[in-house]
Amino acid sequence: MSATGEAKALTPPDICARKGRTPLVCLTAYTTPIAKLVDPHSDVVLVGDSVSMVLHGLPSTLGVTLEMMIMHGQAVRRGLKRALMIVDMPFGSYEEGPEQAFRNAVRVMAKTGCAAVKLEGGEAMAETIRFLAARGIPVMAHVGLTPQAVNAFGGYRVQGRGEDAERIRRDARAVADAGAFAVVLEKVPEPLARRVTEEITIPTIGIGASPACDGQILVVDDMLGLFGDFRPKFVKRYAELGQAASAAIAAYAQEVRERRFPAAEHVFGDAPTAIKGGEAA
Template structure:
């Protein structure tokens, strides 16, 4: 069996069947160690194109490539046993048309072992979603704030306020009808997210949306306090690992400069001490 082969775990139909059931727990992951930590507790692990900003220091997700997603997808696959693995399709790999989307989605699935792909967009992307689903590629859709459209949206603003709510409702309905097994709702007003959740037949996964959604997702580095460049309102910090890591690095630097490290227990004698070589 290849390293990328899919291990037994949740499948898209099982996720779809969770509509109005126990809330789906979702997090992003980009590395094998984080995937292992998330796997025991999460239903879905997303290899998000947010890795461009979180891990690679890019200003937006627009510079993320298919090769980057495949590299990190392979790493995450090695760390999962049960969670459903979804991989983001990066900007420029699916918008041209259904055939382009199929080629790149098929490559993502073949090379990473993921069970589904995620792509951004509403009504305009419904034909592509339908095309992919008809050819055996499960799709998680993403409407509301779509970060890959940051330039046309004019920034990372709340979507769907006032009359604009009808656009987001149409987008969610269109992608669900096209066959998406779940729909991410990002940064939309709470009443709108609640309404959409009640209107569409597949699970909604909220991020800056509503507790009424069928599931929730956060960027793992945000909720662990490891990514500190900015903090969206919708993020709850469950730890401050960035601050803890900085303190540990400072303590190490102090010990090295004061010659406190390495101490006797960290070095090896000439005669051997019975420990590791």
């Protein structure tokens, strides 16, 4: 607790220290109101490049720009008090090499106030992760299905089946050895995610992975059921807010057409009904 009695914001070392302990609760957020809702319940809030599809209607994460991530990061920062905020590095902002990754990560952290960045890739990104970590930039890694490489994978397919499991294990070990403080395991077979979690020394955050992971993450709009046309196997819907919102909008539209809204309590008279202290009440 801080001197004011408020919970202190979590840090990357706090998250790393949770390895093998109480599972980490992680959710995405892209706006201030949603950040305020998830903050009291989350250990990690990720400003994910999934914002491209969730809020901007793009077909994949590949169209996200650094400017978009900074804008949404700034919005989320305004809504957080406790959770560790991480911002995704978008496609094309770090793959060129460690120096490019460093310049862009510095910009993201300075502009948004986030405590860490996330980037996709395993062995191929180990040098970059090591470069960033050595210069004071905490990195969450991401292996398995890495959405920015969806074209190379031929779609959003499960990774690490059969002989391909060894590639995922190498990737996870590489990012841990390079200095990442945690790693997302996305859409990999459950036994493999469990084995990786046992083998590496940093927390694993599962999405379509295993309950044995050290934490779990979901896109908040998916778990709230805000959209009805996207139902991946690994998402549990804890609400159906999309249906509730649709019903509310339909009721509003009907009342407007029937001139039942606005009613008397929603409009203003010609003159104030009371005067207090010489001013209109």
